[in-house]
Amino acid sequence: MILPRLYPILDTETATRRGIDAVTAAAQILEGGAQILQFRHKGFWSRGVFGAMERVAELCGKAGVQFVVNDRADLARLMGAALHLGQDDIPPSAARKIVSDLPIGFSTHNEAQLRAASEEPVDYLALGPIFGTGSKINPDPVVGVGELRRLRPLTKKPLVAIGGITRANARPVIEAGSDSVAVIGDLFPQDGGIAARVKEWLAILS
Numbered sequence: 001m002i003l004p005r006l007y008p009i010l011d012t013e014t015a016t017r018r019g020i021d022a023v024t025a026a027a028q029i030l031e032g033g034a035q036i037l038q039f040r041h042k043g044f045w046s047r048g049v050f051g052a053m054e055r056v057a058e059l060c061g062k063a064g065v066q067f068v069v070n071d072r073a074d075l076a077r078l079m080g081a082a083l084h085l086g087q088d089d090i091p092p093s094a095a096r097k098i099v100s101d102l103p104i105g106f107s108t109h110n111e112a113q114l115r116a117a118s119e120e121p122v123d124y125l126a127l128g129p130i131f132g133t134g135s136k137i138n139p140d141p142v143v144g145v146g147e148l149r150r151l152r153p154l155t156k157k158p159l160v161a162i163g164g165i166t167r168a169n170a171r172p173v174i175e176a177g178s179d180s181v182a183v184i185g186d187l188f189p190q191d192g193g194i195a196a197r198v199k200e201w202l203a204i205l206s
Helices: 012-017 022-031 047-063 073-079 092-099 111-117 145-154 170-175 194-205
Strands: 006-011 036-040 066-070 082-085 104-108 124-127 159-161 180-183
Touching (some): 006 022, 012 022, 022 047, 073 082, 092 104, 170 194
Parallel strands (some): 006 036, 036 066, 124 159
16 A cells, blocks of 8 residues: 555544534545545544545545545445554454455554554554644653654554644654654644645645
8 A cells, every 4th residue: 555645634523623524624635635534533423423424435535535434444344445443443353354455554652563563464554643642632652753763664564653743843754764644633724724734735745
């Protein structure tokens, strides 16, 4: 799996805090030129949330963009989407029985997890948080750019760096060996111009 340099994560809670609904945010992210988009919802999966996910998946399909569902193997299968799993989700080997040939990504937070994950039936790995992050209630210890550089040779799988990455600190993360950077909070500028922000990100990472 070839990962785009920019990996936007549409976190529904973050979007709500910024005063924008997930579908509108997704449309603007895609308008900006993103080539992959993860839908992340950590709360209760109501029918309304499911409907929003369906609409985002449809937008991605029309744009030819890889749609990714966070945590939920059943919904990824239903959508024909890629799946991203965390350390507390079902193991990738079990998820592979559900999503069969669809792409799977897997989050790691330290050397032991990265080594173990390299043997899992997944298509890419994530490592973080690289910097301090506000998108999780109980974040794992900060990895840091130096540790990212040290750990990168431990896996041949594509690697996404995640956690507290902004336009100001993204370049050293790429230079440390990550194939892609996941962005959550820095997708949402104060002026609401998400598409322009995505274009700015793409220019920085090109």
